[in-house]
Amino acid sequence: MRPDDLNYTKEHEWVRSEGQEVTVGITDYAAEELGDIVFIELPEEGRSMSAGEPMGTIETVKAVEEVYAPVTGTILAVNHALIDSPDLVNSEPYGEGWLVRIAVESMEDAELMSASDYDAMVG
């Protein structure tokens, strides 16, 4: 069972809401499917993002995958620990492997689902 205090996206990201901020990562399902992550490219802090906009890439040994902003807002912080240790996303996807924190400007275009709905989607 995945953390039920989080919301999830079709693009296999999780979103933790704390007031007007959200923390974003990728799910254990995505991390498992991706395999060993060797590089993560994240947006600059201060950048404005629209929900659904590509905000970075995750590279495994053989593949590059896009990561999308789940909400509209401004990048408050990126997880700099991932520069040296991208494998944290594999080992602790819901903890030390978080990707970015976003100051939310709008949830209007966000397409979020509950843990149970996400569980049903990935089967």
Place this chain on the structure above:
Amino acid sequence: MPVLWIDDGVQTGAANMARDHALWRGCEEGQLTAPVIRVYQWKPAAVSIGHHQSTEQLDFDALRRDKVSVVRRPTGGGAVLHDEELTFAVAAPLLRGERRETAKQAYAVVSDALVATLRSFGVDAKCRSDGRAQAQVCFSSTLGHEITVGGRKLVGSALRRGRRSFLIHGSILLGDGHCRLLEYLKEPGVDAATLRARCVDLGSLGVQPGRRDLAAALANALTASRGGKAVPLVGLPACTEPELALAKSPRVDF
């Protein structure tokens, strides 16, 4: 759904990567709604590195000495010297809707078609079921879904996946010219004898398919698994400046 294919001739490295990037963007943005196979070669020979691969490993003095350019792929994976090979790109919309094909599933679709294609040319190709990569030199190790003959790697591959589509690159070896890559890396992590022992090429197997034959056969093999028919593609989407700039980003000044 048709599968489109094109023999795109011989191009520079930057043009090749920008054209593939444009194909993938066309699928990602919805202008291309059918899978497209582009088969091409490189002139002059060039090194390509993975999307995030560092240039620090490259021996730029040696590259300048031999006038070998370096390009950055939109896909992942390790370095390849593209010489004596047939290269293909498959750009395809994802077909599974909200449950997008995973990278492994996308690889599996293309690898199955590639095995069928190579067997139609008389090559006893097999799809590797597992393996771990030595990331720096693509042909020094074989991963799951990569193609081998007699346990030796024949086709190197790399992938990029977006929300709506994927792009897979494949290099089918025709000769052992790719082994010169080791001359352009500071610490390749593998020696030439080991690299040669781990790879096989179609030339040594007595098979030399043309670009057009490969493109058409691969398209036909893909239709076998996905339905539809193979149709020659006339014209490619135009490349954008950012796509060309990304391809040229590991710049080598001669």
